[in-house]
Amino acid sequence: MKFKSLLAKPFASIVSAKLRKEMHRAVEDQEAIWQELVKTGKKTEFGKDHHYDDIRNYDDFIKAVPIRDYELFKPYIEKIKEGKHNILWTGQPIYLAKTSGTTSGIKYIPISKDSISNHMDTARNALLNYMSETGRTDFADRKMIFLSGSPELERVGGIPTGRLSGIVNHHVPSYLRTNQLPSYQTNCIEDWETKLAAIVEETYHQDMSLISGIPPWMQMYFDRLIEKSGGKLIKDIFKNLEVIVYGGVNFEPYRAKLMASIGKPIATIETYPASEGFFAFQDTQEHQGLLLNTNSGIFYEFIPANEIFNENPTRISLKDVQVGVNYALIINNNAGLWGYNIGDTVKFLSTNPYRIAVTGRIKHFISAFGEHVIGEEVEYSLMKAAREEGVHITEFTVAPRVQVDGELPYHEWFVEFENAPANLADFARKVDENMRGKNIYYDDLLTGNILQPLKIRPVRRQGFIEYMKSIGKLGGQNKVPRLSNDRKLADELEAYVVR
Structure with a gap:
């Protein structure tokens, strides 16, 4: 030890x-x-x-x-x-x-x-509590990577100002500085794809034990590592990787693909941080x-x-x-x-x-017809069907399709699959059945012929990444909304749908 x-x-x-x-x-x-x-x-x-x-x-x-x-x-x-x-x-x-x-x-x-201290002590306590519960402390001696925003700060009214993840970077205890990756210089790179490439180069040969970040960008990091290695799994690149720490979005839609990329079960610590x-x-x-x-x-x-x-x-x-x-x-x-x-x-x-x-x-919901659908319900419904079908989901979002020529309106699901279901119509039917069981209002609307069953629009590979890049929100703490009560996001995603 x-x-x-x-x-x-x-x-x-x-x-x-x-x-x-x-x-x-x-x-x-x-x-x-x-x-x-x-x-x-x-x-x-x-x-x-x-x-x-x-x-x-x-x-x-x-x-x-x-x-x-x-x-x-x-x-x-x-x-x-x-x-x-x-x-x-x-x-x-x-x-x-x-x-x-x-x-x-x-x-x-x-x-x-x-x-x-609320921000710093709580992050510390999450890790220490894991150590105490599991008895695993070895990872404290190895490298840890924190996928975060730039630590470079501007001044507003004389007050240092920047992204929260960049701010807390200035308060990492000195005893962890030698373990921390990426380097300060790499963390200061603003362009996400340039930064990600630099992170991969800096970390590829390191003895990594802990990786922290939001799940979609962690997956991008894993994809780049696997590509660089010629197809190795993360467990073979980082042989002592023990735990991943995540927050910002629900982990479940990303779990299957992340664990497949790692190639072995690994401990996870969920956190709920925000700027507030x-x-x-x-x-x-x-x-x-x-x-x-x-x-x-x-x-x-x-x-x-x-x-x-x-x-x-x-x-x-x-x-x-x-x-x-x-x-x-x-x-x-x-x-x-x-x-x-x-x-x-x-x-x-x-x-x-x-x-x-x-x-x-609160602002991410669908109630175009009084259905009151929330994020928890759509995530449950999709992931239950995905587990049963052995399907991995990369990313998804849902919006109402209100005006439809000659047919009933419906919920439109834009889904990027890692591996597509054998029969998309059957898969969509399972997701719809799960939704009906989860939300009584949605079920009533289908029973009363106000809505028709949901439809899935498959998004091409890397489609969500390309979309986020196109709007200048690739990387960092930026996330795709799970639900929209209007068509703005859905209409913009039309360009990325598989035809």
């Missing part, structure tokens, strides 16, 4: 023991965090605007602080970008995390000196779900997903959540986000401890 893995073992045990204790006092920790947030918030312009001095309890807070998305936060963010202090949190943010929004254009999310905070991570290999990060400067609120667009939706704290209900996730954090709707939906798989699954995006 080498030096780093030797030191990691007792540290991992300490962190794991702390997490086990926090599991059982989650509600109490949330209450304490809420009180601290409001206490500090009183000193800010936002707190004065919303009468924080008059807040005595959570009900007062609900009345004083409405739910907001980024658009409604922009006036405060603009003041921060002008260099003003004490706007959303005391002082100034130490960073602005730059992220793309579908309606807001570029978003600037504040990260404070108080909130940076690191919310949850997989704390055990034995159970499904992600442990909610309840003692890290974030106070969570939850709104039943079907009420999120109501004028006065039901708004609850952690103690009142129920298993199996889809909730819109609302956060308040120690960087000054208040009643902030991050746009994700989650459901609790358990409340002892509080473990969640991410079920989709």
Whole structure:
């Protein structure tokens, strides 16, 4: 056993023991965090605007602080970008995390000196907890690759600004720097394909033990490695590869192809990071779900997903959540986000401890006919059919086809197959049956002859990659939306469909 893995073992045990204790006092920790947030918030312009001095309890807070998305936060963010202090949190943010929004254009999310530890400590805890549970610490002595954005930062209002993955790169502990790949210079390459080629060259002959990134771009990395090796599997290129860490999208649609590329079963650690905070991570290999990060400067609120667009939706704290209900996730954090709707939906798989699954995006749904289809349902329906048929899916998205000459409307699925099903019509029928079993509204619409069964449009190989490249969103943390309630994405994908 080498030096780093030797030191990691007792540290991992300490962190794991702390997490086990926090599991059982989650509600109490949330209450304490809420009180601290409001206490500090009183000193800010936002707190004065919303009468924080008059807040005595959570009900007062609900009345004083409405739910907001980024658009409604922009006036405060603009003041921060002008260099003003004490706007959303005391002082100034130490960073602005730059992220793309579908309606807001570029978003600037504040990260404070108080909130940076949420991002760094949670990532560390996810790995240490895995070490403690499995007893595997050897990978700490080998190379680890983090597929991330550029660490080069610009300044906005005097504040360092860039992608979150680039920001956290500056806070990697010194004891991991010698293990970390790719190099700083390679990480600074902006063009994704140029960067990927450089990463392959830098890492191909390394003793890699851990790979972290979002699944579609991890697959691109694997494809390039396999091509360079003349067809070797990843297990034969990186003989000591032990674990992959992922987040950002549901892993299941990518699992089969990734594991086939690796060539052997391998441990996975799911994480739930965002520019607004690191919310949850997989704390055990034995159970499904992600442990909610309840003692890290974030106070969570939850709104039943079907009420999120109501004028006065039901708004609850952690103690009142129920298993199996889809909730819109609302956060308040120690960087000054208040009643902030991050746009994700989650459901609790358990409340002892509080473990969640991410079920989709609020804006990513189809309800052109009242069917209320969400991402969790389409992913389940496609992957169940794929497993049964031995089919591997590379990427997919779904949109409604509303106006159809002479026939009923339907849901149109654009699917890129690694290996196509023997009979596409039979495969589509299985997916449709799965959807009907998963969503009663969808089933009713087909039964009532309002919709016809879904249709699958096969996308050519590399089609989604070519599309993302064409819109300037290849690589990084960019993802293809699973669902659209309009035809914009579907119409653009027409050029990539197999004729």
